[in-house]
Each structure stands twice: as structure tokens, then as C-alpha cells.
Amino acid sequence: MATQSEQVTILVTGGAGYIGSHFVNRYLQKKPFTHRILVIDNLSEGNPEAIENLKVLYGERLIFQRCGIGDAGVTTLLSDYGVSAVVHFAASALVAQSQVEPMLYLRNNVGESLKLLDSMQAAGVKNFVFSSTAAVYGTPNTDLILEDERKSPVNVYGRTKLMVEGMLDLLNERGALSYVTLRYFNAAGADPSGLIGEGHHEETHLIPIILQVANGRRKALKIYGNDYDTPDGTCIRDYIHVNDLADAHIAALEYMCQRPGTGEAFNLGTGHGDSVQAVVSLSCQVTGREIPVDLCGRREGDPPVLVASSDKAQQLLGWKPHYGLEDILKTAWQWEQNRKFCLQAT
Numbered sequence: 001m002a003t004q005s006e007q008v009t010i011l012v013t014g015g016a017g018y019i020g021s022h023f024v025n026r027y028l029q030k031k032p033f034t035h036r037i038l039v040i041d042n043l044s045e046g047n048p049e050a051i052e053n054l055k056v057l058y059g060e061r062l063i064f065q066r067c068g069i070g071d072a073g074v075t076t077l078l079s080d081y082g083v084s085a086v087v088h089f090a091a092s093a094l095v096a097q098s099q100v101e102p103m104l105y106l107r108n109n110v111g112e113s114l115k116l117l118d119s120m121q122a123a124g125v126k127n128f129v130f131s132s133t134a135a136v137y138g139t140p141n142t143d144l145i146l147e148d149e150r151k152s153p154v155n156v157y158g159r160t161k162l163m164v165e166g167m168l169d170l171l172n173e174r175g176a177l178s179y180v181t182l183r184y185f186n187a188a189g190a191d192p193s194g195l196i197g198e199g200h201h202e203e204t205h206l207i208p209i210i211l212q213v214a215n216g217r218r219k220a221l222k223i224y225g226n227d228y229d230t231p232d233g234t235c236i237r238d239y240i241h242v243n244d245l246a247d248a249h250i251a252a253l254e255y256m257c258q259r260p261g262t263g264e265a266f267n268l269g270t271g272h273g274d275s276v277q278a279v280v281s282l283s284c285q286v287t288g289r290e291i292p293v294d295l296c297g298r299r300e301g302d303p304p305v306l307v308a309s310s311d312k313a314q315q316l317l318g319w320k321p322h323y324g325l326e327d328i329l330k331t332a333w334q335w336e337q338n339r340k341f342c343l344q345a346t
């Protein structure tokens with residue numbers, strides 16, 4: 001039994017969600033038994049089964065509380081469990097929805113995050129890892145995006161994430177908080193165990209949609225625009241495996257805890273882009289299935305190319321991605337064929 005002084009407890013918000021649950025798994029897999037995680041999630045989107053499946057592996061090292069990040073009881077939870085750092089995944093994250101329901105995004109992503117920061121201050125917790133997004137860059141002027149690229153989000157979702165980044169900067173400047181912001185590019189894939197995977201109730205991401213077409217749960221993949229200035233005319237994105245993302249959070253926590261006062265942002269991608277058409281072709285090979293496509297017009301606000309330079313994360317965090325696109329598709333296909341939850345997602 002770990003003594004009080006050896007015990008390390010971190011709070012993970014949104015741990016029942018896609019990326020949060022993979023982080024919980026990787027963290028508890030890699031860290032010694034003296035480390036435990038307290039997940040808070042209001043289950044507005046996530047899947048309780050993800051927590052149940054992880055509980056089978058990690059038992060009491062994983063504690064779950066169903067609550068909102070802005071709830072009044074969060075300060076008490078932080079104090080009672082002796083939390084040393086918060087990893088903040090919880091958010092509303094559907095770009096199209098954000099455009100028509102801006103108040104929801106301001107309230108949940110900005111307002112509730114502020115309440116969470118308030119609770120941390122009240123409980124004396126000063127370490128924060130924040131899930132940001134490539135969407136903060138909007139339509140960049142370069143194909144390989146560095147962290148200091150101009151921030152000019154073109155949708156409400158990206159703007160709310162940038163607002164939180166601003167709050168973190170301000171608190172850091174005043175000495176109130178250490179933080180690492182991680183700007184993810186396109187998260188994809190699933191844990192090879194098959195216990196957890198991507199289970200959004202409304203799926204908007206390319207790879208799960210392609211694989212749902214491959215296994216007959218959708219009729220065809222809509223490709224939005226094949227007349228972009230790219231080699232095959234379809235948009236190019238940087239796909240990063242969810243376990244690689246999770247590992248970057250572990251590295252970020254270590255970096256920050258060794259350097260009090262840290263206030264840094266890192267891109268998380270592979271530095272390599274694949275076109276929609278290339279992802280479809282490789283998916284046909286991986287699944288051995290046909291993937292019918294419907295060619296549609298361009299969508300507003302879709303930049304032709306979004307690829308991360310993650311040199312800064314590689315240099316400062318000592319992190320690098322290990323999975324390539326084929327591994328991403330293989331693990332996502334394994335998950336899609338044997339989903340443990342969120343079967344109704346189409």
C-alpha cells in the first residue's frame with residue numbers, strides 16, 4: 001500500500017471520451033502503482049463503458065466521478081484526493097455545431113474551463129495540461145505549421161479553444177499556473193487491446209466514417225472537394241495515433257512538473273500529411289473492402305493542407321510518434337469490427 005507521500009493523483013477531465021480514455025490507459029499502464037487517476041466527466045458525450053473496461057485493468061487506481069468540470073464540488077475533489085495536476089480534455093468539439101450554437105461552446109469550453117481553473121486555484125493545484133487544436137490556426141499561410149504561426153481560427157470551436165489558451169497565458173504570466181497546451185492535429189486509431197476506441201455519438205471524423213462505410217454501417221463516404229491545389233485534389237491532413245497523443249501528455253506532465261512556471265504550447269502531429277483520397281485507398285487495402293464515395297462540393301472553412309511541425313515537442317518533450325497511417329487504420333478497423341460501445345454511432 002502506497003503511503004500518502006508516495007501517492008500521485010492527477011485529475012483527468014473528459015476521461016470517458018475518446019482521447020481522454022486512451023490517456024488514462026497509457027498513463028496507468030506506464031506509471032508505477034503509486035500513481036492513480038481521478039476522472040471527472042458529465043457523460044454528455046463520452047462512454048461509461050470506456051471507464052468500466054479500464055476499471056477491469058486498473059481497479060482502484062482509476063476513480064470515476066460523474067460531474068461537470070464547473071461543478072461546485074470540484075474544489076473538494078481536488079483537495080480530498082490530493083491532486084497535483086489536471087489534464088483537461090473535456091469540451092464540446094463539433095465544429096459544425098459550434099457554428100450554430102456559439103453560446104453552448106462559449107459556456108462549455110470557456111465558461112466551464114474558467115470555473116475549473118477557479119477550483120484549481122482554490123485547492124492550490126497549479127499544473128495544467130490543456131487539449132487545444134489545430135483549429136486555432138484557421139487557414140495558415142504555410143503547409144508545415146509551427147507553434148508561432150498566426151492564430152486565426154475560422155470557426156467558433158477554434159475560437160473558444162484560443163480563448164482558453166489566452167486565459168492560461170494570463171494566469172501563467174501572473175505566476176498563478178504552470179501549463180502545457182497541446183494542439184492536436186487529426187487524432188485517429190484505437191488502443192490495440194480492443195478495449196477502447198473512438199466512440200463519438202455523432203461521428204464527424206474521416207477515418208471512423210470510412211471504416212463504417214467499409215463494414216456496411218454507412219452507404220458511402222462524402223468527399224468534400226476534389227479540386228483543391230493538392231496532388232490528387234483532396235484535402236491533406238496530419239493523422240496522429242491516439243496513443244501517440246496520450247504519450248505526449250505523459251511527457252508534457254513530466255516536463256511541466258520538473259519546470260515550475262512552464263507556459264508552453266506544442267503542436268502534436270507527425271509532420272506528414274495524407275490526402276483524403278490516400279486514406280480511402282489505404283483503407284481499401286487494410287479492410288479488403290470497397291469504399292464507395294460521393295463527391296460533393298467544398299465545405300466552407302476547410303484549408304487544403306494542415307500538417308504540424310512537431311519538432312518543438314520532439315526536442316523539448318523528447319516525444320515522437322510511433323504509429324503511421326497504416327497502423328492507425330489497422331487499429332481503428334480492429335475496433336470498428338469489434339466495438340465494445342457506441343454501436344449506434346453512424
Ligand SMILES: NC(=O)c1ccc[n+]([C@@H]2O[C@H](COP(=O)([O-])OP(=O)(O)OC[C@H]3O[C@@H](n4cnc5c(N)ncnc54)[C@H](O)[C@@H]3O)[C@@H](O)[C@H]2O)c1
Nearest residue numbers: 014017018019041042043044045046068069090091131187
Ligand atoms: N478528436 C480530435 O481529433 C481532436 C482534435 C483536436 C482537439 N481535440 C480536443 O481533445 C479533447 C478530447 O476530444 P475527444 O475527441 O476525446 O472528445 P470526446 O467528446 O470524445 O470527449 C470529451 C469528453 O468530455 C466530456 N465533457 C464535455 N463537457 C464536459 C463538462 N462540462 N464537464 C465534464 N465532462 C464534459 C464528454 O462527456 C466527453 O466524455 C477535446 O477538448 C477536443 O476539443 C480533439
